[in-house]
Amino acid sequence: MPRLSEVDRHRALGLLQAGLPISEVSLRMNVNRAKIFRLRQRLHETDTVSDRPRSGRPRCTTQRQDRNLVRNHMNNRFLSASASSRQTRGRNNQRISTNTVRRRLSTFGLRVRRPYIGPILTQCYRR
Numbered sequence: 001m002p003r004l005s006e007v008d009r010h011r012a013l014g015l016l017q018a019g020l021p022i023s024e025v026s027l028r029m030n031v032n033r034a035k036i037f038r039l040r041q042r043l044h045e046t047d048t049v050s051d052r053p054r055s056g057r058p059r060c061t062t063q064r065q066d067r068n069l070v071r072n073h074m075n076n077r078f079l080s081a082s083a084s085s086r087q088t089r090g091r092n093n094q095r096i097s098t099n100t101v102r103r104r105l106s107t108f109g110l111r112v113r114r115p116y117i118g119p120i121l122t123q124c125y126r127r
Helices: 006-017 022-029 033-046 063-075 081-087 098-107
Strands: none
Touching: 006 022, 006 033, 022 033, 063 081, 063 098, 081 098
């Protein structure tokens, strides 16, 4: 079932105010009759058809922990995301994932680096 946008909600209400029955409006909008009925009912109860605010998923780290992650990675360029996730405890003393560390660093414009593994060449061999 498609979700109605703000414009489609107002269009459906306009069709209802024009005198069309709920079943005809639902056919034109390609939604269930119950959705149009609930839309009209919400308009009468709350005087609005906009979405209600939702809280969203709570973050697993605080802003202070995010700044601490960034500071640690600025001090040690080759600190891995898995090492950071092991060191940092999130809210309620839970472990955070390595992807969380990567996402937090990317919001600050940083990336997790890996140290070079291989023979370290001297200046004369680099040419």
